[in-house]
Amino acid sequence: MRILVTGGAGYIGSHTVRQLLAGGHEVTVFDSLEYGHRRAVPDVNLVVGNLRDIDHVDNLLVVNRIEAVIHFAAYAYVGESVTSPAKYYTNNLIYSLQLLDRCRRNGVQKFVFSSTCATYGVPDAVPIAETAPQRPVNPYGNSKLAFEHALADYAAAYPFGYCALRYFNAAGAAEDGTIGESHDPETHLIPLVFRAATGKIPHVSVFGTDYPTPDGTCVRDYIHVDDLARAHILALDKIGPGSKLQYNVGLGRGYSVREVIAAVEQVTGLKVPVKEEPRRAGDPPALVADAGKIARELGWSAKYDTLTAILETAWRWHKTHPNGFEE
Ligand SMILES: NC(=O)c1ccc[n+]([C@@H]2O[C@H](COP(=O)([O-])OP(=O)(O)OC[C@H]3O[C@@H](n4cnc5c(N)ncnc54)[C@H](O)[C@@H]3O)[C@@H](O)[C@H]2O)c1
Numbered sequence: 001m002r003i004l005v006t007g008g009a010g011y012i013g014s015h016t017v018r019q020l021l022a023g024g025h026e027v028t029v030f031d032s033l034e035y036g037h038r039r040a041v042p043d044v045n046l047v048v049g050n051l052r053d054i055d056h057v058d059n060l061l062v063v064n065r066i067e068a069v070i071h072f073a074a075y076a077y078v079g080e081s082v083t084s085p086a087k088y089y090t091n092n093l094i095y096s097l098q099l100l101d102r103c104r105r106n107g108v109q110k111f112v113f114s115s116t117c118a119t120y121g122v123p124d125a126v127p128i129a130e131t132a133p134q135r136p137v138n139p140y141g142n143s144k145l146a147f148e149h150a151l152a153d154y155a156a157a158y159p160f161g162y163c164a165l166r167y168f169n170a171a172g173a174a175e176d177g178t179i180g181e182s183h184d185p186e187t188h189l190i191p192l193v194f195r196a197a198t199g200k201i202p203h204v205s206v207f208g209t210d211y212p213t214p215d216g217t218c219v220r221d222y223i224h225v226d227d228l229a230r231a232h233i234l235a236l237d238k239i240g241p242g243s244k245l246q247y248n249v250g251l252g253r254g255y256s257v258r259e260v261i262a263a264v265e266q267v268t269g270l271k272v273p274v275k276e277e278p279r280r281a282g283d284p285p286a287l288v289a290d291a292g293k294i295a296r297e298l299g300w301s302a303k304y305d306t307l308t309a310i311l312e313t314a315w316r317w318h319k320t321h322p323n324g325f326e327e
């Protein structure tokens, strides 16, 4: 298939692009490089541009005769979305709606969207199934949920099908250690724990120790980035006209912030200095996937099925790329 991957030079996008290329697809990556890296996508047609310039994207859809779009491009910092909601509604919702409409006008009939477990807000129970109410508690989650609604309405009205993949927390790096997570600023827990372990930062902050969880810290479901990437490949095959697919993608097991820190200490053999701090705004206490639906309907399962297995790949990447993709 001829596929446009927005945000394909980012963390999850670049791992997915590799699998698409390995599967023989013709891939065009569209990325502003605001958070992405040219070095993350060395073997592909990378077009540097911003979704804001929708005519640029439109031209790519036409010239490259795009059949499917995988839409990763977005801002993805939960905490920042609380203080700068305008940024999130503009990039994640307005620009996404523009992209969606250009897809409709240009006859693109398959669309895979990076949604998030943040659309569930504070769930009534974990694990969370796709049928759970979606009540986001931060602007980031709101922006993603609003776009899910637009996708459903388009699929009902136009010759168009989509799959919204609701990722839980992406983690880990390519098995060969050549690409991995590299954000600036880095706000994600796992890379920060590695940085604290290796002395690049003085300590890792633990945001909140009074949550209603077994050890008082937030629980998240960490899923390997290549397992996430594989879900996109399976979704592309499944989407047909009128498809309205939504799948959780997670391990189905939660780990607390303290458990993540202990697991990094075990994988690296290094001590992690910790500083306990107040809660971060917008963080639900526990998010764990019920990933039964994607297993049943797409035959997906996680190859990296423990936190340790995921962290070992991340450690290989961080050890060999202490400055990420920067020289
Ligand atoms: N990382 C996670 O744990 C996680 C979990 C759930 C959902 N998601 C979603 O998955 C997607 C990818 O996340 P990621 O962690 O790889 O983030 P990332 O920041 O590494 O990748 C996003 C990419 O999109 C690009 N981008 C952003 N806005 C753009 C624009 N207007 N025009 C062109 N390019 C633009 C950035 O430069 C970046 O390369 C995002 O939509 C995010 O919301 C991520």
Ligand SMILES: O=c1ccn([C@@H]2O[C@H](COP(=O)(O)OP(=O)(O)O[C@H]3O[C@H](CO)[C@@H](O)[C@H](O)[C@H]3O)[C@@H](O)[C@H]2O)c(=O)[nH]1
Binding pocket: 076, 077, 078, 079, 116, 117, 118, 167, 168, 169, 170, 187, 188, 189, 190, 192, 204, 205, 206, 207, 208, 218, 219, 220, 257, 280, 283, 287
């Ligand atoms: O220095 C830190 C950073 C994070 N945390 C905690 O660790 C957990 C995980 O945080 P983080 O790694 O920042 O991920 P999330 O905020 O859960 O967000 C990620 O995972 C979401 C799905 O849960 C996605 O939607 C987002 O795009 C993605 O950034 C949270 O409880 C944080 O409070 C800390 O205690 N200290």
